[in-house]
Amino acid sequence: MSDLIRVRDLTVSFKTRHEAILAVDRLSFKLKENEILGIVGESGSGKSQTVLSIMGLLEQNGSATGEANFHGINLLSLSMSELNRIRGKEIGMIFQDPMSSLNPYITIGSQMSQILAQHTDLTKKEREEKCVEMLDLVGITNPQKRFDGYSFELSGGMRQRVMIASALLTSPKLLIADEPTTALDVTVQEKILDLILEVRDRFHMSVILITHDLGVVARTCEKVLVMKEGRLQEEGELNQIYYSPESEYTRELLNKSKQINLVNSKDPRKEEKTAYEENKLVEAKEVSVLFDLPKEGLFAPRELIAAVDGVSAEILEGEIIGVVGESGSGKSSFSRTILGLQKVTSGELRVLGQQLNSQKTFVAKTLRQRMQVVFQDPYSSLNPRMTIQEILLEPLLVFFSDQDRSVRFDRIRDVLVEVGLDEHFLGRYPHELSGGQCQRVAIARALLPIPELLVCDEAVSALDASVRAEIIDLLVRLKNDRGLTILFIAHDLAVVRKICDRVIVMEKGKIVEQGDTEKVFQNPKEEYTKNLISSVPVADPRLEKQRRLERLSKAN
Amino acid sequence: MTNLKFIFGRLAGAIPTLLVLICFAFFLVKSAPGGPFDFERSLPEEVEKNLREAYNLDDPLYLQLTKYVGSILTGDFGPSFQYRDYTVTELIMSGFPVSLRLGVAAIFLALILGGTIGTIAALNQNSRLDYSVMFFGMVGISIPNFVMAPLLVLIFSIALNILPAGGYANGAPLHMILPVVALALPQAAYIARLTRGSMIEVLNSNFVRTTRAQGLPLNTIIFKHVLKPTFLPVISYLGPATAAIITGSVVVEQIFGLPGLGRYFVQGALNRDYTLVMGVVIFYGLLIIGFNLIVDTVYGFIDPRIKHNR
Numbered sequence: 001m002s003d004l005i006r007v008r009d010l011t012v013s014f015k016t017r018h019e020a021i022l023a024v025d026r027l028s029f030k031l032k033e034n035e036i037l038g039i040v041g042e043s044g045s046g047k048s049q050t051v052l053s054i055m056g057l058l059e060q061n062g063s064a065t066g067e068a069n070f071h072g073i074n075l076l077s078l079s080m081s082e083l084n085r086i087r088g089k090e091i092g093m094i095f096q097d098p099m100s101s102l103n104p105y106i107t108i109g110s111q112m113s114q115i116l117a118q119h120t121d122l123t124k125k126e127r128e129e130k131c132v133e134m135l136d137l138v139g140i141t142n143p144q145k146r147f148d149g150y151s152f153e154l155s156g157g158m159r160q161r162v163m164i165a166s167a168l169l170t171s172p173k174l175l176i177a178d179e180p181t182t183a184l185d186v187t188v189q190e191k192i193l194d195l196i197l198e199v200r201d202r203f204h205m206s207v208i209l210i211t212h213d214l215g216v217v218a219r220t221c222e223k224v225l226v227m228k229e230g231r232l233q234e235e236g237e238l239n240q241i242y243y244s245p246e247s248e249y250t251r252e253l254l255n256k257s258k259q260i261n262l263v264n265s266k267d268p269r270k271e272e273k274t275a276y277e278e279n280k281l282v283e284a285k286e287v288s289v290l291f292d293l294p295k296e297g298l299f300a301p302r303e304l305i306a307a308v309d310g311v312s313a314e315i316l317e318g319e320i321i322g323v324v325g326e327s328g329s330g331k332s333s334f335s336r337t338i339l340g341l342q343k344v345t346s347g348e349l350r351v352l353g354q355q356l357n358s359q360k361t362f363v364a365k366t367l368r369q370r371m372q373v374v375f376q377d378p379y380s381s382l383n384p385r386m387t388i389q390e391i392l393l394e395p396l397l398v399f400f401s402d403q404d405r406s407v408r409f410d411r412i413r414d415v416l417v418e419v420g421l422d423e424h425f426l427g428r429y430p431h432e433l434s435g436g437q438c439q440r441v442a443i444a445r446a447l448l449p450i451p452e453l454l455v456c457d458e459a460v461s462a463l464d465a466s467v468r469a470e471i472i473d474l475l476v477r478l479k480n481d482r483g484l485t486i487l488f489i490a491h492d493l494a495v496v497r498k499i500c501d502r503v504i505v506m507e508k509g510k511i512v513e514q515g516d517t518e519k520v521f522q523n524p525k526e527e528y529t530k531n532l533i534s535s536v537p538v539a540d541p542r543l544e545k546q547r548r549l550e551r552l553s554k555a556n
Numbered sequence: 557m558t559n560l561k562f563i564f565g566r567l568a569g570a571i572p573t574l575l576v577l578i579c580f581a582f583f584l585v586k587s588a589p590g591g592p593f594d595f596e597r598s599l600p601e602e603v604e605k606n607l608r609e610a611y612n613l614d615d616p617l618y619l620q621l622t623k624y625v626g627s628i629l630t631g632d633f634g635p636s637f638q639y640r641d642y643t644v645t646e647l648i649m650s651g652f653p654v655s656l657r658l659g660v661a662a663i664f665l666a667l668i669l670g671g672t673i674g675t676i677a678a679l680n681q682n683s684r685l686d687y688s689v690m691f692f693g694m695v696g697i698s699i700p701n702f703v704m705a706p707l708l709v710l711i712f713s714i715a716l717n718i719l720p721a722g723g724y725a726n727g728a729p730l731h732m733i734l735p736v737v738a739l740a741l742p743q744a745a746y747i748a749r750l751t752r753g754s755m756i757e758v759l760n761s762n763f764v765r766t767t768r769a770q771g772l773p774l775n776t777i778i779f780k781h782v783l784k785p786t787f788l789p790v791i792s793y794l795g796p797a798t799a800a801i802i803t804g805s806v807v808v809e810q811i812f813g814l815p816g817l818g819r820y821f822v823q824g825a826l827n828r829d830y831t832l833v834m835g836v837v838i839f840y841g842l843l844i845i846g847f848n849l850i851v852d853t854v855y856g857f858i859d860p861r862i863k864h865n866r
Contacts, residue, residue: 055768055769056768057765057768057769080774081773083771084771084772084773085771086771087768087769087770087771088769088770088771088772089771092769092770093766093769095762095765095766095769097762100761100762100763101762101763101765101766102763102766103763103766103767103781103785104763104860104861105781105784105785105858105859105860106780106781106784110780111767114767114770114772114776114780115770115771115772118770118771118772118773118776119771150860150861152860152861163766166770167770
């Protein structure tokens with residue numbers, strides 16, 4: 001097989017006001033026809049900039065040098081109109097965030113049809129037929145209706161399918177997928193990755209898959225590039241990289257991902273199980289939370305949807321309890337209800353010894369102080385116009401207004417050290433901090449009121465693998481040192497298995513299964529739980545291959 | 557269905573707004589010193605007494621207000637105190653066509669001028685062209701139209717002598733140019749800035765990156781993908797823009813001597829012509845509420861997501 005793309009000495013740099021930043025440094029690689037190449041690395045490794053530069057999609061202040069030969073044509077030397085004859089036609093691309101990558105203002109059909117109008121001579125009617133056919137092929141039900149509809153009517157997974165269908169319209173030779181499943185649930189991720197493999201075979205394409213997840217690569221790719229800080233660390237066949245890595249960095253990455261691996265997850269820390277007393281911090285009996293659906297017409301009957309549906313569960317003092325499930329399973333609604341941010345519609349909910357009833361949403365200040373929350377996106381949950389000091393001072397002013405100024409500052413300094421930062425951060429603003437540092441600040445803020453219950457709502461989901469591991473270590477340490485009880489909501493099962501004593505599995509507002517984490521993970525009783533667990537990609541190519549064969553035989 | 561419901565809901569919501577407007581204007585006008593019959597040569601006491609009685613001016617204020625609101629409900633804005641032979645409705649109807657002509661022309665000019673300039677600036681972001689266009693935009697916003705109008709007259713009528721300095725001349729286009737331009741310029745400048753900012757945001761959005769990855773040429777991207785979301789904020793600005801055009805036209809009509817509504821507004825206020833001032837205020841209020849409603853309805857047709865949330 002011949003080479004489809006040959007990249008030589010690709011260098012990407014960005015000019016900012018003060019300096020030039022090197023994003024990709026003399027990268028060279030080859031891709032054969034019909035081959036799937038995975039490019040892995042953490043954020044800032046230059047993996048996305050590599051493909052963006054090939055596609056001519058760099059930001060205005062970016063520039064690329066070197067060669068990227070596609071069928072013998074150097075893409076980097078083409079004019080915009082020459083490049084437009086190749087991208088979208090010979091090379092298709094899909095992006096990380098299918099929500100924002102489709103135009104919400106015009107129909108899906110008109111977006112897709114434009115691609116064919118640009119690259120083919122088909123008539124309007126032929127274009128429509130082709131688009132509908134392609135939507136059908138990628139597994140969109142009722143494709144004609146979706147063709148006439150808008151992207152915001154679809155779920156994330158369906159939108160990514162639409163993106164794939166758009167990219168395939170012109171039967172490209174190469175499909176570039178930039179973190180295509182990062183924003184999706186694991187079960188949806190599994191389906192999208194399988195779809196990519198399926199269309200690869202059908203259209204005889206090559207694929208470049210960019211991801212930070214070694215499990216995703218193990219599941220889908222044949223060849224791997226490992227990148228760090230713009231440089232190539234290692235390159236090779238899938239099995240060689242995973243089972244006999246040469247570079248130190250690759251080994252480090254693999255270790256990290258195995259640490260939170262589902263296959264061998266006996267975490268020694270969990271052996272010394274805390275002898276927590278059976279003191280129930282939260283007791284939920286048949287708790288339901290109903291929302292109004294938007295009304296169809298003026299006189300249409302009121303329709304309700306249950307975000308939480310008859311949930312009975314307990315949270316015991318001193319434990320880390322995980323709540324897992326797909327998006328829309330009600331796990332966040334449940335935690336918001338416990339925090340008193342959401343009214344209970346029916347059922348009984350006792351939190352920290354107090355009854356939360358359905359009549360009032362108001363929760364006493366003393367109760368608020370005893371439970372705190374850390375959210376998913378650290379940047380948007382910290383006020384961008386306040387310094388770290390102002391952010392941390394706020395809970396103290398609210399809950400400990402009688403404390404001395406000096407006492408307050410001592411406490412702020414102490415808590416910063418506790419979460420692994422120091423007082424140099426006090427004068428900075430959130431945007432000057434990395435995602436991991438911001439999340440540490442958010443945790444510090446939650447700790448200052450001295451809570452008994454800490455709710456972490458997807459608190460590590462937006463972080464890079466290595467940072468995620470650090471934050472998780474921090475949470476476990478807080479549990480041990482402070483005797484903190486943690487309600488840990490995540491869609492990342494590996495993390496939940498690593499740190500949680502008990503786990504609750506939710507689906508469509510209901511609890512499907514709950515119990516000791518190891519029991520649930522090793523011997524899941526419900527089909528839903530089994531599916532959830534097996535969809536998590538594992539950084540073990542042989543196991544992944546075996547799993548895929550099982551899935552295929554099941555499908556046939 | 558949902559749109560009709562939306563429109564009815566908004567119309568119902570406009571009623572309290574109008575009531576508050578009426579009451580506020582009513583007490584404001586009444587609290588101004590003097591009255592409609594304070595002429596230089598004062599009327600005989602008997603005559604003035606009869607007049608005050610005829611117009612209910614001796615009743616307590618709340619009674620006057622309720623009587624007034626009652627007569628408005630029947631569509632009667634009452635007689636003018638000053639222009640004795642005319643009702644307020646007749647006066648408004650004689651002035652409105654002039655103001656409407658002026659306002660509509662100004663809005664269109666502002667939209668076309670501002671939209672084009674903003675688009676050019678956005679497509680040449682941070683270039684010299686962008687900076688200079690936006691500099692003039694800033695100047696346009698900062699100069700109020702009572703300064704702009706005499707300046708235009710000074711240049712085009714007196715120095716260059718190519719356009720008439722004032723007068724309506726039955727709406728001859730030549731006579732309308734300067735007033736329309738004076739009224740449109742500040743709005744055009746604002747719309748240009750709005751368009752530029754909005755378009756730059758859209759150009760940087762992920763879905764535009766997708767279209768570039770699909771190999772669409774810039775023209776297609778702009779016309780098929782970028783223009784619609786770009787002009788959404790501009791369209792929602794048109795509501796407040798009408799209000800600005802209306803208040804602006806009061807000034808511009810005075811300067812250019814146009815027989816529009818603005819003249820009755822100013823004259824009515826100076827003469828304490830209670831019914832005329834009230835009538836014009838209510839009419840302006842209705843216009844602004846109506847135009848905002850039209851804008852919001854149109855918005856729903858352009859942004860498909862709004863239709864779904866209504």
